[in-house]
Amino acid sequence: MINSNNQLVDKINGITITIKREDLIDDYFSGNKLRKLKYNLQKAKDLGLDKIITFGGPFSNHLYATALLSNKLNIPSVGFIRGEELKNNEKYNHTLSICKMNGMDLKFISRSSYKHKESSFEVKSYLKNNNNVLIIPEGGSNELGIKGCKEILNEIDLSFDAICCPIGTGGTITGIIECSKKNQIIIGFPSLMNQSLKKNIRNMTKKSNWIIQNDYIFGGYAKVSEELVDFINNFYKKYKILLDPIYTGKMLFGIFDLIKKNKWNWGKNILIIHTGGQQGIIGMNQKLFSKGKLIINFPENY
Numbered sequence: 001m002i003n004s005n006n007q008l009v010d011k012i013n014g015i016t017i018t019i020k021r022e023d024l025i026d027d028y029f030s031g032n033k034l035r036k037l038k039y040n041l042q043k044a045k046d047l048g049l050d051k052i053i054t055f056g057g058p059f060s061n062h063l064y065a066t067a068l069l070s071n072k073l074n075i076p077s078v079g080f081i082r083g084e085e086l087k088n089n090e091k092y093n094h095t096l097s098i099c100k101m102n103g104m105d106l107k108f109i110s111r112s113s114y115k116h117k118e119s120s121f122e123v124k125s126y127l128k129n130n131n132n133v134l135i136i137p138e139g140g141s142n143e144l145g146i147k148g149c150k151e152i153l154n155e156i157d158l159s160f161d162a163i164c165c166p167i168g169t170g171g172t173i174t175g176i177i178e179c180s181k182k183n184q185i186i187i188g189f190p191s192l193m194n195q196s197l198k199k200n201i202r203n204m205t206k207k208s209n210w211i212i213q214n215d216y217i218f219g220g221y222a223k224v225s226e227e228l229v230d231f232i233n234n235f236y237k238k239y240k241i242l243l244d245p246i247y248t249g250k251m252l253f254g255i256f257d258l259i260k261k262n263k264w265n266w267g268k269n270i271l272i273i274h275t276g277g278q279q280g281i282i283g284m285n286q287k288l289f290s291k292g293k294l295i296i297n298f299p300e301n302y
């Protein structure tokens, strides 16, 4: 059983804020991607499969976690990467260098092929010669991934009024909704505009004690503003908790903003899931730096 600690962070306008430190489960294997991979990798081991095959963008937390964990479990992994920009590039970004160092076989495919995933020409021809494999979807949000996310909440967590969670595909929040209590409300903060998100979550859970808060997307996935970077830096200064710019930073910005503007309507005692993802800071900083923009302070001893 994987366990993480709850950290009481602050009380603002009468609202008590606690953060579940899923990002600290382990020095290397942390966050919701670990939760989602747990039962998937166990399946690959149990069935004696030769390889894990999965998908992601060049900064993907999921690819990163898959490479590290499959390496640890001695299962070769293959990552199909969105876009061919880095194909012949000797120098990968931080995420992909770590994937490579952990033995992941990186295959760059065009964005149009990437859209089709398993049914693209490249992946199909790869699978022709490699069929004893486990294919894990982008982000790891299949049934086994959600099963892993059902283990995020423990008994104590069922006493909070509200639980906040960032959203990409919606797999993590589904696991949390599934094991929450009826009188709790689960609030999801998406990091990208996705018209079918609600429908997707409804397809994965029958429960209805959840809402989506769409006001803190900051222009889209992997987009950040100077205000957000500033918030992340101040948050670390004040609470010594490092947020990632893609998911947890946007969510916490949103929660603090709503509380400060007296727009928080979901109870006095809230639990926020820190889903990890800090590896993405390094790549984001490379991008921000090259544009001459404010970067995220990465603590030296992190």
Ligand SMILES: *Cc1c(COP(=O)(O)O)cnc(C)c1O
Pocket (backbone or CB within 6 Å): 031, 032, 033, 061, 062, 139, 141, 166, 167, 168, 169, 170, 171, 172, 173, 244, 247, 248, 275, 276, 277, 278
């Ligand atoms: C992938 C990811 C999410 C989103 O999880 P989904 O299950 O895809 O909704 C949230 N936070 C972090 C840090 C992530 O890496």
